[in-house]
Amino acid sequence: MQAAKIFSFHGGIHPAENKAQSLQLPLGRPSLPSELILPLGQHIGQSSRPLVKVGDKVLKGETIAINNGFLSSFLHAPTSGTITAIEERLIAHPSGLSDLCIIISPDGHDTWTTLEPLHHWQDISKTDVLAYLSEMGIIGMGGAGFPTQVKLQGAYKNPLTHFIINAAECEPYITADDMLIREKTLELVLGIEILQHLVQADHVVIGIEDNKPTAIAALQAVLGKRNSKIQIAVVPTKYPSGGEKQLIQLLTGKEVPSGQYPADIGILCQNVGTCVAVHDAITFGKPLISRFTTLTGDALKAPQNVEVLLGTPVAHLLDYAESEPKKLNRLIMGGPMMGYTLNSAAVPIVKTSNCILAASKKELPPPAPEQACIRCGMCEQACPASLLPQQLLWFSKSQEFEKAEHHNLFDCIECGACSYVCPSSIPLVQYYRHTKSSIREAREATVKSDLAKQRFEARKARQDAEAAEKEAKRLARQKATPSKAAEEKKAAPANAAAPLAAAPATTDESKKLKVDIAIGKSKLKKLQKQLLEAQENEHVEEISNLQLQVTEQEKAVALLEEQLAKTVEAAPIAAEANATKPAPAPVNDELKKAKVDVALIGVKLKKLQKQLADTPDDQELKDKITTFEADLKTAQDTVSKLSDSTQTTMSASTTEPKTAISDELKKLKIDAAIAKAAVKKVEKALKKAEEIQAPEINAIRQQLKEAQQRADELENALANPATTTTKTETIAEVAPNSVDADAAKKRKIDLAIAKAGVKKAEKNIQLLKEQGKDESEIEASEWPKKLIEAQEKLAALEAEESTPVTTSVATHVEGTTEAIAKSQAKAEPEMDLANQIKKEKIAVALAKAQINKLNKRLESAPEDADSINQEITSTEQRLQSAEALLEKLIHSQTNLQENR
Amino acid sequence: MLTVLLAIGILVLLSLIFGAILGYANVRFHVEGDPIVDQIDALLPQTQCGQCGHPGCRPYAEAIANGEAINHCPPGGQATIQALADLLDVEAIPLDGDHGTETAKRVAVIREDECIGCTKCIQACPVDAILGAAKQMHTVIADECTGCDLCVEPCPVDCIDMVEVGVTAKTWSWDKPQGIAATSLNIIATDRQTEVAH
């Protein structure tokens, strides 16, 4: 053992030590508390994951939580007992918040689990020793709680020149380390030797302040006896010499560069408590389940150091040290400089709790009010990190985070020396803490927003790609139509030869129809949106135009839906009657060709119009456009003529209506689609023309009207042949169930739309209210009317929803009982029943949602409570009936199942 | 006369040489400048909620670059307005209430047993933070959720709640100190009340 050279660090202060109080009594060992509270996050990094369940019996030293990732730690039961809860409890944290804790109720026996010490730590690989330390739950006990194995691993980056054991314990009042060195001198030295074996540093130095002569003597005795190479460096008492970077500077004269760790300059620091814990773990196999803690302060009659089990509530320790509640003014976890106030004594001791300071008012008076900074520079003199506290304060106050960072705010160790010396009693450290957390928050927000941006962009790219793909497919289909026509021609006789093949064709068609409906609906939605926007922006012209379009689109969708229902019904019959009938192919061919012409001309026209948009004054272009438009018209005329003739041929060939109908439907649909596309094209042209204020707006408008008319006609035509099909409908009631389901679906969709209407109207009214419009204005704004209408509609729909379902359910229930009686065809009614149950469940959910909504509304608009209450009761009634029904259904289902 | 001409000649020569050097440097060391839209976009919160009236944050960034007011983004709140004002060197104005009010950070949570699996919320989510399939229960990936509210409206059974993200011990941050209290200004009775910069 040899004396080490001592350097010095900048700044520092000499506050009153107050260490004698807690050293008068010997080390105390408090009794077992009634419960132990073990927070899962006692260390820096990810919280541990619990291994136990409520009700489990654990033995002392058993692992109750394991690490959750790299920067995490294990947790062990401090005594034997039962896990009574895993829940949120108040923890020792400056925020005074709760966190997840494992609660153990001790059984009083304190039975150890089997311990497995690591006897051969000298022979096995260092990685294994580190893993063992991690499993023993060992973390830095100096304050930060950095998992020890991670710190040791970090030390392997560079060859170590110094391994420093931090025994300085510079903060006033705290004597836990002092007591630990006195009590466990040998364990400490053995622990240091184990760690030295793991890190192989050139020098091993214990840094200890000169105010602990007993501890120094004890250490010297043990080291001398063991003839150890470990040095003792007795440093002068100055706060904060126990800071890691300060102690390094004191013992080596080297400064840890800003933003780096001691390991980066070949130095490792460990707290004495950690060294003892390492020794206990390796030689005895004892995990970290207790620690030395100082109980001190004027409010305690028996201040002392205690060896306390982790998880012991502070209140238990206060009782043990005979606290006087009258005197107790502030309860502090940690020391008076770097500790924080506890709002509750229910919080537990954790691995990093080195002191409980129960201070009287006289001892720690409330801080004097803050004054303006007088630029005296005393804070700069005191700062051990050589910062410029007054500059940092300035930047913190003005939220200039970048500048604060530039002035090395993150090198501040929050020692409080600057606040201590400040004559204006500015709580400087609080400002820095606030600024640091703000900066950290901002960084996290940036990370999150970057992620959101990435995801948003990825989604957009995906959607664009999908759209492009669809467009490409559409184009390909368009190109393929002529050749398809030829194919169809060939296929027609084959069709006649194989009558059975027609059935799939019809289902195909119904599928297509469904797709059409979906497309039509989405168009409708878009149009409605546009209309709304236009209304908001008060574009009068557009509004009327759009309204027209919306109603048309609505009609079209309704038509398509009707058709779908019919085709579905007609399908089997069509298949039956199919055999006799060859398709009227030639006319079709011509028709198709003409249509292709129309499309081609349309495309050319579009191109020209685009050019026109770029060069609005080009007379030649305009001429060309007019000629093309004429062409288009003639071509379209031929198309309509041809399709008319197809229609007549079809109605003429009454003997073979069935396939004709489906074929015709297809064609008509294509016609309608083309006509609609034409309408769209013209609309686009119109818009462009409006944009550039072209003179031919009126002409284009005229065109638009014509095109729309044509589209209407076609749609009507589309509807009419369908009606001929309906005549066959009554012949056989095919698949009533599916029709039922379809109707239910439709109803539901209607319902949803009606609801959306109500919502929208409500929102608008709310908006108007928020904008400060008075009642009369709102009355005048037509929204209330709309709201009432929508609500009526909704109510009607809902009534419809519940009644048909009930009746059908009733019949179904009867049907099921019949089925049971017959004990035949069991599967089908059961499936039916399941469907009904599902539907009913959805109805219940909808009703519940509505009640919720109504209640919410009631809260926000108490003035019309009566009407809302009425609504609520009616909805509740509905809900009840639905629920009753549901119960009945389920009951009958179980019956059915039991009977089988 | 000759000296004057000489001087002019030398100056012309010099200016040509320097011009050439500068021109070369301009091409050689050309930095792909960070366009203003990108810089604005970087300051926006990327909630992608559309409350500003644009379909996402980037379109609003473009609109700002084209002169739209900077106070239309409620999720960003006053902090974003301040940042934008600093960037664009304009005055920071209070948030425009027409576009909504600043709220605490929230995430969407689906009440999973009520979900009917209609996938409407998935289609509405701008950052693909909802997981599910047709007729299956859906759930929100809380870490990816920006709290934009867009999925709440389309849900037909109203089973999506916007839940405020509570502060935990890990995300908690220190309060700012009160600052210089008004009462502490007159330590000396004759002190005049003066404005003190915070």
Ligand code: SF4
């Ligand atoms: S709290 Fe920070 S700024 Fe103040 S003296 Fe300590 S290290 Fe320096």
Ligand code: SF4
């Ligand atoms: S010690 Fe206080 S008053 Fe003096 S310069 Fe620092 S912050 Fe200002």
Ligand code: SF4
């Ligand atoms: S309001 Fe703000 S967060 Fe929402 S889309 Fe607009 S810029 Fe983005």
Ligand code: SF4
């Ligand atoms: S919108 Fe609602 S019901 Fe539909 S999938 Fe999403 S959470 Fe479920």
